[in-house]
Amino acid sequence: MKLGIIASAEASRFQEAKSKGLEFLEFCINIGSDVDAFAASVPALKEASEQTGVKVASVGRWGSERITKAGVVEEELLISYRLIDAAAELGCPNFVCGVNYVPELSYYENATLAIAYFSKLIDYASAKGVAVSAYNCSWNNFVDNEMAWTVIHGHLPQLGIKYDPSHSRYAGRDYLKEARDWGQRFRHVHIKGSVIIDGQRFDDPPAGLDQTDWGTFMAILYGKGYDAGLSIEPHSDVWHGELGGKGVQFTMDYIRKMMF
Template sequence: MKLGIIASAEAASFQLAKDKGLEFLEFCINIGSDLDAFTNQIPELKAASEQTGVKVGSVGRWGSDRISKEGIVEEELQISYRLIDAAAELGCANFVCGVNKVEELSYYENVSFAIDYFRKLINYGAAKGVVISSYNCDWNNFVKDDMAWTLIHGYLPELGIKFDPSHSRYAGRDYLLEARKWGGRFQHVHIKGSVIIDGQRFDDPPAGLDQTDWGTFMAILYGNGYNAGLSIEPHSHVWNGELGDKGVQFTIGYIRSMMF
């Protein structure tokens, strides 16, 4: 496995990651991001990666509408293609996205459109050496649980999963069971702490200072032969600034102690 971190898509991020002893960066070009600004930086990002030896481990896009009542949203499809192109140019083999649920449609119709969308991305990415993964985050996405994975990933054997235990915990699902059953499809994993008190989300502290059973989760990853990226996701409103830096360093040491 390799340890990395979600970071701003800029050249300086590579040196910061290297200084922390991390092996890759993850870029999230989410809804509202300036896609042109990102793609225009690719030569600079490539140069920084080559200079530091820090790779790009994942490129993803969260939050956008990819399907409508009529089917695939063509504009979003083209954005996904551009991001797959960017990932390929950066030497990144993993593109992450979700698919929104259209309330006016039946679950079957939503699944059918999602399959069509992912199949187009899979075919496009295959020619460029980029694997497509769905994310299990709730942000404008219904492809996040066993039912969706059974229907969609069951039909598309090439489709991977980007897994984050915190999303399953906050939704009341069993993240260890999901990891045991679907870990063979994991292509990318987010490392983010989660704390639930009295049934309510409290904070996303650094991994290792939370309630996630990281040791058992890592054992399940090993048991499924997982050998891809572990991407630290600083996501707390409390752990910022100097405290946030200390939290990231703590998580690096904590997760490294379980990497062999």
């Protein structure tokens, strides 16, 4: 496995990652991001990656609406294609996205449209050497649980899963069971702590200072033959600035003890 971190799409981030001994960066070009600016920055990002030896392991897009009751949203599809182009140029093996749920449609109709959307992405990305995965976050996405995976991933054997235990925990699901049953489809994993008190999310502290059973989770990943990225996601409401830097260092030290 390889350890990296989610970062802003800036060339300087590669040197920062190298100084920490990290092997890759992940870029999230979410709804509201300037896609044109990101696309324009790709040559500089590629140069920084080549100079430092720090790779790009994932390019993703969270939060956007990809389907409506009228069908696939063409504008969003084209944005996904542009981001896949960027991933291919950067030598990045993964593109990550989700698909929103349309309340006016049945679950079957939503699943059918999600399959159509992912199928278009897979066809486009596979020709460029990029794999497509659905994220297990619920942000404008219903393809985040075993029922959706059974239907959609069951129909699309090439579709992977970007997995984050915290999302499963906050949704009241069993992340260890999901990893056991679906770990063979994991293409990218987020490392983010989670704390639940009285049934409610409290904070996302550094991994290792939370309630996730990281040792068992890592054991399941090894058991499923997972050998891809572990991407640190600083996502706390508390751990910022100097404290945030110390938290990232703690997570790096903690997770590295379980990497062989």
